[in-house]
Amino acid sequence: MISDFSDPAQLTNTAVLKAENVNVYYGSNLAVRDVSLDIPRNKVVAFIGPSGCGKSTILRCFNRMNDLIPGARVDGTITFHDRNLYSKALDPVEIRRRIGMVFQKPNPFPKSIYENIAFGARINGYQGDMDELVESSLRKAAIWEEVKDKLKESGLALSGGQQQRLCIARAIAISPEVILMDEPCSALDPISTLRVEELIHELKQQYTIVIVTHNMQQASRVSDLTAFYNAEATEKGNKIGYLVEYDNTQSIFHNPQQQATQDYVSGRFG
Amino acid sequence: MNRDPFIEGDPASATSQFKVNLSGRYKIDRIFEIATWAAVCISLLVLAALVVDVLVDGLPRLNWSFLTSFPSRKPEEAGILPAFAGTLWVMVIIAVLSFPLGVGAGIFLEEFSQDNWLARTIEININNLAGVPSIIYGLLGLQVFVRIFEPVTGGRSVLSGALTLVLLVLPIIIVATREALRSIPDSLRLAGFALGATRWQVVREQILPLALPGILTGTILALSRAIGETAPLITIGALTFIPYLPDNLQSPFTTLPIQVYNWVSRPQKEFHDTAAAGIIVLMVVLLLMNATAVFLRNKFQKRF
Ligand SMILES: Nc1ncnc2c1ncn2[C@@H]1O[C@H](COP(=O)(O)OP(=O)(O)OP(=O)(O)O)[C@@H](O)[C@H]1O
Ligand SMILES: [Mg+2]
Numbered sequence: 023m024i025s026d027f028s029d030p031a032q033l034t035n036t037a038v039l040k041a042e043n044v045n046v047y048y049g050s051n052l053a054v055r056d057v058s059l060d061i062p063r064n065k066v067v068a069f070i071g072p073s074g075c076g077k078s079t080i081l082r083c084f085n086r087m088n089d090l091i092p093g094a095r096v097d098g099t100i101t102f103h104d105r106n107l108y109s110k111a112l113d114p115v116e117i118r119r120r121i122g123m124v125f126q127k128p129n130p131f132p133k134s135i136y137e138n139i140a141f142g143a144r145i146n147g148y149q150g151d152m153d154e155l156v157e158s159s160l161r162k163a164a165i166w167e168e169v170k171d172k173l174k175e176s177g178l179a180l181s182g183g184q185q186q187r188l189c190i191a192r193a194i195a196i197s198p199e200v201i202l203m204d205e206p207c208s209a210l211d212p213i214s215t216l217r218v219e220e221l222i223h224e225l226k227q228q229y230t231i232v233i234v235t236h237n238m239q240q241a242s243r244v245s246d247l248t249a250f251y252n253a254e255a256t257e258k259g260n261k262i263g264y265l266v267e268y269d270n271t272q273s274i275f276h277n278p279q280q281q282a283t284q285d286y287v288s289g290r291f292g
Numbered sequence: 293m294n295r296d297p298f299i300e301g302d303p304a305s306a307t308s309q310f311k312v313n314l315s316g317r318y319k320i321d322r323i324f325e326i327a328t329w330a331a332v333c334i335s336l337l338v339l340a341a342l343v344v345d346v347l348v349d350g351l352p353r354l355n356w357s358f359l360t361s362f363p364s365r366k367p368e369e370a371g372i373l374p375a376f377a378g379t380l381w382v383m384v385i386i387a388v389l390s391f392p393l394g395v396g397a398g399i400f401l402e403e404f405s406q407d408n409w410l411a412r413t414i415e416i417n418i419n420n421l422a423g424v425p426s427i428i429y430g431l432l433g434l435q436v437f438v439r440i441f442e443p444v445t446g447g448r449s450v451l452s453g454a455l456t457l458v459l460l461v462l463p464i465i466i467v468a469t470r471e472a473l474r475s476i477p478d479s480l481r482l483a484g485f486a487l488g489a490t491r492w493q494v495v496r497e498q499i500l501p502l503a504l505p506g507i508l509t510g511t512i513l514a515l516s517r518a519i520g521e522t523a524p525l526i527t528i529g530a531l532t533f534i535p536y537l538p539d540n541l542q543s544p545f546t547t548l549p550i551q552v553y554n555w556v557s558r559p560q561k562e563f564h565d566t567a568a569a570g571i572i573v574l575m576v577v578l579l580l581m582n583a584t585a586v587f588l589r590n591k592f593q594k595r596f
Contacts, residue, residue, distance in 0.1 A: 090485060092407050119488030129479040131498055141497060142487035189483070196487060 183214025468510020
């Protein structure tokens with residue numbers, strides 16, 4: 023359904039994902055309002071901002087994981103290669119193969135390491151050599167050396183940092199174009215965090231990455247572009263998130279246009 | 293258990309904002325420990341008394357010919373074979389029908405259905421059905437399976453009996469299935485969806501294997517409840533005396549608890565001992581089923 027995209031080579035440096043005037047509601051509550059931004063190809067985009075401002079919410083809009091939350095509703099337009107992501111013509115299952123996701127808490131399946139990688143490929147009808155795919159995915163996720171002798175052992179027997187890299191390998195295995203990462207390092211120690219960051223650098227060559235993080239250094243280290251979100255309280259007491267500023271990471275951290283951004287990145291806020 | 297809770301330099305004890313009172317707290321601990329222990333002892337004693345009583349009466353009657361004979365007017369010749377065969381027939385039919393239906397309905401309600409008023413109504417009704425007295429199911433079975441569907445079921449047949457008990461165990465299996473599915477963390481479902489799996493692929497490959505031990509245990513416990521049911525079967529008219537074995541779905545039948553009930557209600561003391569022997573057979577069948585539940589749970593429990 024989605025395969026009639028134009029030649030990917032021509033798409034370099036164009037926006038892979040584009041959000042225009044996106045509002046997200048949970049039930050009758052407006053959670054995030056009026057977000058517009060472009061995610062360019064082969065770039066790393068960081069989402070930063072105080073807790074509850076809607077970073078995860080916007081992230082989930084990009085692979086339609088919000089469809090799974092009862093009561094969640096998205097309006098405005100989100101396009102993927104200039105096609106409306108929420109139109110009836112695009113299938114959420116296919117979209118999620120093309121736009122992968124890594125979660126905050128590592129969540130490997132309680133199966134073998136091998137099976138963790140093979141699952142996504144199998145259900146998506148992968149025709150190639152499975153052993154090869156497992157190896158190359160684990161290599162790309164920089165975890166092959168650590169697990170190559172225990173592929174038949176449980177994915178849960180790995181350390182938290184290894185589990186998270188396994189989850190990244192699992193996401194890579196189905197050749198997505200975009201990888202969405204929601205605070206992928208928040209459960210990791212500094213060394214594992216560094217490994218994952220190096221990995222993100224590597225992956226940038228091939229994939230487009232959107233990463234939510236609470237760690238300013240991390241955002242400035244790994245990302246090319248940074249989006250700063252904030253939230254304002256309404257009279258009714260609930261908070262509505264919005265996009266404050268979206269620019270090159272350099273500019274956001276060293277020369278922000280908005281006072282709120284300046285306050286946040288310099289730690290005088292939230 | 294003389295502990296000295298005071299360690300030099302605890303600022304809270306200096307300003308005495310906390311009344312630590314360790315000995316008082318340990319005393320309450322002790323009291324509850326003893327109370328729960330007593331509860332265990334009392335229930336075990338009652339159970340043991342029952343079992344011993346049955347064994348004393350029944351064991352002398354229990355022998356090979358008891359297992360292989362038909363009922364008889366003479367207590368010393370009466371056997372349990374048709375009841376045993378009837379129970380097996382009924383169990384197999386119930387298992388074959390109720391497992392796919394109950395597990396399927398449970399999966400639908402837990403994994404597929406939207407959370408709307410219809411789903412909630414169904415949910416409340418199923419939970420209530422699990423608590424309906426079994427005689428009500430008997431009356432329903434009598435009207436529906438024995439009378440309306442007589443051409444299919446053959447009236448007061450082993451099929452009618454089994455169908456009636458299927459109604460009885462279905463809600464239990466559905467509830468057990470849902471509980472087992474609910475205990476699987478959502479993060480695994482999300483992981484599956486994020487990889488482009490459809491709902492059924494997620495359920496089939498990731499959720500069901502993990503929930504299976506719980507589902508099997510629930511199903512077998514539901515079947516053990518069915519095996520001991522008497523009232524609904526008597527209502528639909530299971531016979532209490534049949535000199536032959538059921539040989540097709542439309543055969544008349546009897547089951548172990550009905551046979552026991554029949555023997556107990558006779559005036560002769562010898563028949564009461566025969567009943568005790570029947571109870572022992574029933575208990576052994578039940579124990580075997582529970583052992584199967586434990587075995588299956590351990591076998592399918594993920595090594596991971
Ligand atoms: N499943 C949900 N149901 C209802 N409301 C939700 C749900 N998820 C998020 N929200 C609401 O949407 C708003 C934004 O939440 P979101 O999780 O996107 O914030 P966030 O920026 O990711 O915060 P954090 O940094 O703490 O992860 C919050 O006010 C939250 O209460
Ligand atoms: Mg979040």
